[in-house]
Amino acid sequence: MRELILSDITVMGPGFCVIGLERVAQDAFRSVRPVPRRGNAWPETFPFGRGGMVRFIPAPTSASPPHLEDQNTHGLLSAGGCVGEAELVDMLHKAEVSTDLEKLFGSELHTDTHGGNAWVDPGSATRSICGCEFKNIRFRVFHDAGEVTLRARLVLQSGETLNSLPVVDRDWRRFLSDFIHRSSESGVSPAPEGFLNRSIWGKLMRAPWRFARIGLARGKPMEGKCWLMLDSLFPQPKTEWLSGP
């Protein structure tokens, strides 16, 4: 049995993709992405949260670049413990981290448009998940009748920026949905972008840690591009943040 501390839970279609930290030395961790037997996503009923400790028996895996962290398994079991956010972020600092864009995935980043998201060549990237501290963040919300899409811009320690990162962090997406739902219920036209970029931005900037985990999407066949995503954003949103400043 191997043991993981769940660090990332991201929205992937109707289910979730998860990553956990595996201890490889006293002060070092590596990311492992437990993958269910069928497909890449765990069902919507996935019972664990970030920081949760899980155990699994590895199954034969053919991980292909850049998703070298993939590890097939028949299922996850609770290991009965949970670490808090501060401890989890500390562990993430001891896993894959980078202060600049080039070292995020060991590969050059490309963009197709001004202000657009970046992508890497799947064949040249050496990993598909990496953490980084950020100096600033701005959110952008696209909405239409059916769906709300959250994107973010980040400034890394190096001063380099990542634009229009799709936010796939399950808990941030839920937070946004909750905000919109609450606003609608109270008869107020929701203005999520302003809320995120003012009230929530202030909380993020004042937080004792500002840490993001950037992941790579699985490239579409023929496209030859793995787009970047914001897998996890720390601090994680708190329910009480919905109540006001």
Place this chain on the structure above:
Amino acid sequence: MGSSENLDESRALELSRQCVASKLPFQALPGDDDDLVETGLLDSMGWVDVLIGVESATDIRGFGDTWPEGRAKSVRALADMIREARREVPEEKPGQSSAAGTQGGPEVSIGAWGYALGAVTVSADQIESECAIPPHKIRDGAGIRSLQVAADTEDELTLGQRAAEAALEMAEIPAERIDFLVATSTTFLNLPSFAASLHSRLLLRETSGALDVGGACVGLIYSLAVAKGLLRMATEEVALVVASEVHSRRLNAPQVPGEFRGLFGDGACAFVLTRAADRGGRAAVRLGDFVWGCSATFASSLGAKWGENAGVTVQFKGEQLAHAAVTQMDRILEVLENKSGRARTEVGYFALHQPNPRVVEILAEKAKIPLERIPLPSATGGNLGSATCGVSLCQALTDLRTRPNPPQPPLIFMAAVGPGLIWGGAFLI
């Protein structure tokens, strides 16, 4: 519907198709009315990327942030949204002189220009030898045949002065007529500043302003934009814009990589801007819209820190920088096409920043523009920093002025990128 509206509609449709096609590179383009999301061609993430692509190409901020309920997510709906947004914010278009001339102030034209290069010619072989660069890397790899570098008696001020005096002579106006000077130099690190020092050197009148503008390789475009804005909102009538760089001294340090130092020459350019359009016997061109931005995703490709005793530390990732420069410049051209309403095939000259001629060749190929429409001072002078696209513009304007049947009105696109990665562009008509 008038013909210009028809044209707008077709351009908007074409632009929408391009943005959708970029997300569907291996599929036939769907029909203009097909709903891209409902048909499953795009997921919501891909659709948002299309919206951002349109925003980037059109410079319509917040494009599609709120998609109207009931409206299909189709090529035609995108085109309709573009046209609706454009109608809300009318823009300056070549050929629409009345609208262009009155929105936000009167027209501003470049009436005269001049440039000066360092007096010493250094061959590619010499550069390779002096900078310890492998043979042929400068000549064949970068496409630089020689550099023009400053003689011992030359500096940013003397080169700037020569360029400015040439422009004033062409304009046939005395220096006292200049209402303000806008100047840019990355290599001039002294106080008084470059603008103040050049103001004195040119003996501009004491009530004429002296304004320094940054921006490194984009500095000239920023300076032209600042000068245009000041001329349109103030009572002043004549501005002088100068860019001048002497890299050979600033980069002549052992810690500066030879393959970086070996690309740079020394030079200056100057332009006389006037508030009233003068299309008389001269080939004066009007300054159209400017575009700019900062794409910090590529910020680490080039950086420099000035230390004590004018020492400099350079961070230079050549291949990454060249790739980023080509990509960004191509995008600037795309934005200028949409700002100006004119395709790049109609452009007479491209006055571009030139890290080196090879990068320009790659850009020309990628952007599908004929190389002969890009005046190429970097081939014999090297990268002149902020003055590069200015000297290129001077050469274009001179060609325009002297050729027997110049296109009327002329159309010139300017584009430059600099550390940051800041970028800027303008069209001139």
